[in-house]
Amino acid sequence: MSDLLKKAYDPENFRDQAHRLVDLIADHLEASSSQTDKIVLPWMDPDKRFLKWQKDLGEDFDFEPFWKDTINETIHIHHPKYLGHQVCASLPLSGLGEMLNGTLNNGSAIYEMGPVSTAMERAVIEWLTGAMGFNKEASGVLTSGGSLGNLTALLAARQHQSGYDHWTQGKTDGFHPAIMVSEESHYSVSRAVQIMGWGEKGVIKVPTDKDHKLDVSKLEEVYRNAEQQGFKVMVLVGNACSTSTGSYDPLDKMADFSEKYGLWFHIDGAHGGAAAITPKYKHLTSGIERADSMVIDFHKMLGISALTTAVIFKDGKRSYETFNQKASYLLNNEEREPWFNSATRTMECTKNMMGVKVYSILRTYGPQIFIDYFTECYDLGKVLASLISQSADFELPYQPESNIVCYRYIRSDKSDVELNQLNADIRKKLIESGKFYVVQTTIDNKTYLRSAMMNPFTSETDMEELILEIRMYGQSG
Numbered sequence: 001m002s003d004l005l006k007k008a009y010d011p012e013n014f015r016d017q018a019h020r021l022v023d024l025i026a027d028h029l030e031a032s033s034s035q036t037d038k039i040v041l042p043w044m045d046p047d048k049r050f051l052k053w054q055k056d057l058g059e060d061f062d063f064e065p066f067w068k069d070t071i072n073e074t075i076h077i078h079h080p081k082y083l084g085h086q087v088c089a090s091l092p093l094s095g096l097g098e099m100l101n102g103t104l105n106n107g108s109a110i111y112e113m114g115p116v117s118t119a120m121e122r123a124v125i126e127w128l129t130g131a132m133g134f135n136k137e138a139s140g141v142l143t144s145g146g147s148l149g150n151l152t153a154l155l156a157a158r159q160h161q162s163g164y165d166h167w168t169q170g171k172t173d174g175f176h177p178a179i180m181v182s183e184e185s186h187y188s189v190s191r192a193v194q195i196m197g198w199g200e201k202g203v204i205k206v207p208t209d210k211d212h213k214l215d216v217s218k219l220e221e222v223y224r225n226a227e228q229q230g231f232k233v234m235v236l237v238g239n240a241c242s243t244s245t246g247s248y249d250p251l252d253k254m255a256d257f258s259e260k261y262g263l264w265f266h267i268d269g270a271h272g273g274a275a276a277i278t279p280k281y282k283h284l285t286s287g288i289e290r291a292d293s294m295v296i297d298f299h300k301m302l303g304i305s306a307l308t309t310a311v312i313f314k315d316g317k318r319s320y321e322t323f324n325q326k327a328s329y330l331l332n333n334e335e336r337e338p339w340f341n342s343a344t345r346t347m348e349c350t351k352n353m354m355g356v357k358v359y360s361i362l363r364t365y366g367p368q369i370f371i372d373y374f375t376e377c378y379d380l381g382k383v384l385a386s387l388i389s390q391s392a393d394f395e396l397p398y399q400p401e402s403n404i405v406c407y408r409y410i411r412s413d414k415s416d417v418e419l420n421q422l423n424a425d426i427r428k429k430l431i432e433s434g435k436f437y438v439v440q441t442t443i444d445n446k447t448y449l450r451s452a453m454m455n456p457f458t459s460e461t462d463m464e465e466l467i468l469e470i471r472m473y474g475q476s477g
C-alpha cells in the first residue's frame with residue numbers, strides 16, 4: 001500500500017487538517033464580520049492571478065499558508081461591505097454540511113447511494129411547499145442551481161403541454177412551441193428554451209411597466225399575436241423577483257391569465273420566491289401557490305451555501321414528466337418511478353447531498369432562521385434606498401421591493417452618456433480599491449450601480465461610507 005495513500009486516508013491526519021482549516025475559516029469570518037480585514041475583494045488582474053497560482057502549484061506543499069492565501073485572496077462574501085451579486089453570506093453551519101457532503105460523498109442518484117440525504121431532501125421540500133402555502137399534493141426535487149431548476153421545470157411543462165409525447169418524439173414539423181416571459185427575465189429562462197430547441201423565437205417577451213414588472217395589460221395582445229403567427233404558447237413565466245431590479249411580477253393576475261388559456265404557469269423565484277414564507281414580505285408573492293412549477297434558490301435568499309435549488313411542482317406528479325416517456329396522467333402509481341430515485345427527476349445523476357445542508361439548518365435553528373435572514377436583507381434594501389434618495393447627487397430609478405437596489409451618481413455637467421461612463425469608472429475604482437463590492441446594470445439605456453444586500457450584518461454606517469466613497473470617485477471622475 002502506498003504511504004501517500006495511507007497518509008491521505010489516515011483519520012487522525014484528517015482530524016488535524018479539519019481542525020486547522022476550520023480555525024482558519026473561523027478566523028476569516030471573524031476578521032470579515034468585524035472588518036479588521038478591510039478588503040472585500042483583493043483585486044488582481046486575472047492573468048497575473050493565474051500565473052501566481054500556476055507557480056504555486058509547483059511549490060512544496062505547506063498546509064497553512066496555502067489555505068490562508070486561498071481565503072485571503074478571494075472575494076469575501078461575508079464582509080459587510082460586500083454589496084454585489086446575489087450569493088448569500090452563507091450560514092457557517094451550511095459549510096459544515098458541505099464538509100460532510102464531501103467526505104461521505106454519497107452520490108444520491110438513487111436511494112441506496114444517498115439514503116439519508118434522499119429522505120432529508122423530501123422532508124425539506126415538503127416543509128418548503130407547506131410553508132409557502134402550496135397544498136399537500138405539491139412536491140419537487142433539489143437540484144444544482146436556478147438555471148438547471150428552470151430547465152427542469154420547463155422540460156416538465158413541455159411534456160405536459162405538448163399534447164403528445166414530446167420527450168420521445170421530439171419537436172414535430174409545423175409545431176412551434178413558445179413561452180411568454182417578461183423582458184426582465186433571467187437569461188437562464190431563454191437559455192432553457194433554446195436548449196429545448198425552440199430557438200430565440202420560442203421566447204416571446206412581454207413588455208414591462210414603469211415599475212419593471214410584466215405589464216399584464218399587454219398579455220392578451222402578445223398572446224394573440226403569437227398564436228396568429230403560428231406559435232403554440234405553452235408556458236407563462238413570472239419573475240419573483242427579476243434579477244436586474246428585484247421587481248415582482250403580478251403573479252396572481254398572471255395565474256388568472258394562465259388558467260384562462262390553459263397555460264403552464266412557471267415562476268422563477270430563484271432570488272425572491274422565499275418571500276412567501278416571511279410574514280413581512282409574503283404580500284409580494286401573492287398567487288405564488290397557483291404556479292404549476294417554480295424554482296427557489298436556497299443559496300440566494302435562504303443562507304445555504306451554493307448550489308441548492310428547490311424545483312417545486314404544485315402537482316408533485318408533474319415532476320416525473322421531466323425526463324419521462326409518458327405524461328404522468330398516463331402513468332399509474334406502480335408504473336411511475338419511485339420518488340426516492342432522484343436521478344429520474346433531475347438532470348443530475350450523481351448529485352450532492354443538498355438535503356443535508358438545508359435539513360441541518362432547519363433542525364438546528366428552525367424555520368425562523370430563514371425568515372430572519374430574508375427579512376433582514378430585504379429591510380436593508382429599504383435602508384439603502386432611503387439613504388440614496390436623501391443624497392441630491394444620486395439617482396434612485398425606482399423604489400426597491402426587494403434587497404436589490406440600483407442607483408447612480410449624477411452630475412449636472414455630464415450628459416447621460418457621460419454619466420454611464422462615469423458610473424462604470426466609479427465601480428471599477430471601487431472594486432479595485434477592495435473596500436466595497438458592487439455590480440452594475442443597465443436600465444433604460446442608463447448604467448446604474450447595483451447592490452444586492454446579501455449580508456444581514458451590513459450596517460447603515462457601511463452604506464453611508466459607500467455613498468461617500470462613490471461621491472469621492474464621482475466628483476473627481
Ligand SMILES: Cc1ncc(COP(=O)(O)O)c(C=O)c1O
Nearest residue numbers: 145146147186188243268270271
Ligand atoms: C431570477 C433568477 N433566476 C435564475 C438565476 C440563476 O440561478 P443560478 O445562479 O442558481 O443558476 C438567477 C441568478 O442570479 C436569478 O437571479
